[in-house]
Amino acid sequence: MSVLTTQKAGRGIHYSATGEREFQEVAALVGRNLADAVTLLEIYNPEIVRDVLRREDVIDGKVRESLSNHLKRFHLRQCSPEAGPIFVEMMGHLERVSDLCNNVAEYVRDLQ
8 A cells, every 4th residue: 555655645646525534434444453353363352353353344335335435526526536546446455454354353263
């Protein structure tokens, strides 16, 4: 994601206010899943496993919704054309990170 972040910042690209809010919301949830996955590597906690698995479902839904909302904003010309591909790719990367956290939670659970 760092290349995309650099491109976004270097070219002065900004998400719409709604796009930024959606991105930050997903990023925060993924950050929590990542922190919990690291915790699970250190100590098993079935409650944390459930949290990661539940959060992964929420993230998948929010990413789908955000991408759909982005297309609507794009067609209504409420966002810049340069921001669209970066937004879509960043959302995809966040979703993949969360998928990997989900995998860690499932593997740790299955080891128990």
